[in-house]
Amino acid sequence: MSELLILGAGGHGKVVAEAARDGGDWRRIAFLDDRHPDLDHVLDWPVLGRCEDAADLRADFTHAAVAIGDAGLRLAWLERLAALGYRLDPIVHPSASISRSARLDAGVVVLAQAAINAGTIVGRGSIVNTGASVDHDCLLGEGVHVCPGARIAGEVRIGDGSWIGIGASVVQCLTIGRGVTVGAGAAVIADVADGLTVVGVPARELRSS
Numbered sequence: 100m101s102e103l104l105i106l107g108a109g110g111h112g113k114v115v116a117e118a119a120r121d122g123g124d125w126r127r128i129a130f131l132d133d134r135h136p137d138l139d140h141v142l143d144w145p146v147l148g149r150c151e152d153a154a155d156l157r158a159d160f161t162h163a164a165v166a167i168g169d170a171g172l173r174l175a176w177l178e179r180l181a182a183l184g185y186r187l188d189p190i191v192h193p194s195a196s197i198s199r200s201a202r203l204d205a206g207v208v209v210l211a212q213a214a215i216n217a218g219t220i221v222g223r224g225s226i227v228n229t230g231a232s233v234d235h236d237c238l239l240g241e242g243v244h245v246c247p248g249a250r251i252a253g254e255v256r257i258g259d260g261s262w263i264g265i266g267a268s269v270v271q272c273l274t275i276g277r278g279v280t281v282g283a284g285a286a287v288i289a290d291v292a293d294g295l296t297v298v299g300v301p302a303r304e305l306r307s308s
């Protein structure tokens with residue numbers, strides 16, 4: 100049996116902890132969060148300290164996960180935790196469906212009712228959130244977030260740090276660049292360049308006024 104330390108005890112952290120508890124065989128689960136000591140527990144689990152305390156807790160925990168929404172911070176913490184020697188195995192809710200031919204990299208989180216189909220690669224620190232689906236032969240970069248209920252068709256490439264909003268759809272064989280935001284409910288039917296925000300059906304660039 101192993102011990103899991105989760106960095107980030109916000110709403111996403113709660114969901115990650117429950118997925119880990121339901122899908123794993125942990126002797127112990129605990130959080131770190133920068134609101135400690137004001138925040139000392141969340142649901143059934145203690146908050147033991149601030150994120151920086153991960154270095155001191157290495158002897159007590161075999162594994163770590165990062166439940167921080169900001170992709171840059173999430174990836175930076177994953178790197179530090181790896182350097183400290185934590186194992187960063189993917190956290191997968193037991194109701195998620197993962198193809199045997201899919202690959203989940205370190206620090207990936209896949210939540211309840213999500214599906215990841217044949218040949219898809221999910222890069223380091225990416226989140227496939229509740230009820231989202233990523234079809235066959237997709238390539239998700241690092242720190243991608245596919246929000247709840249989003250649908251990614253086959254052979255889609257999504258660049259590092261991109262965010263596919265809740266309930267959005269992406270048709271097959273497209274390339275979505277790095278640092279893209281796809282708005283809630285959008286239907287993406289053409290490639291999206293790096294850094295853009297797109298919204299609507301069909302999705303169009305949202306320009307700041």
Ligand SMILES: CC(C)(COP(=O)(O)OP(=O)(O)OC[C@H]1O[C@@H](n2cnc3c(N)ncnc32)[C@H](O)[C@@H]1OP(=O)(O)O)[C@@H](O)C(=O)NCCC(=O)NCCS
Binds near residue numbers: 228247285296
């Ligand atoms: C796309 C998004 C990031 C834009 O946020 P923002 O920059 O704060 O934009 P604003 O709310 O100021 O809206 C700007 C304009 O875009 C429109 N707009 C914003 N989001 C939209 C969306 N998803 N679909 C269509 N239009 C949208 C607004 O109506 C507004 O139009 P107006 O200028 O004609 O009034 C945000 O609205 C969104 O969709 N976020 C996704 C949230 C999500 O998926 N959460 C899940 C968390 S797990």
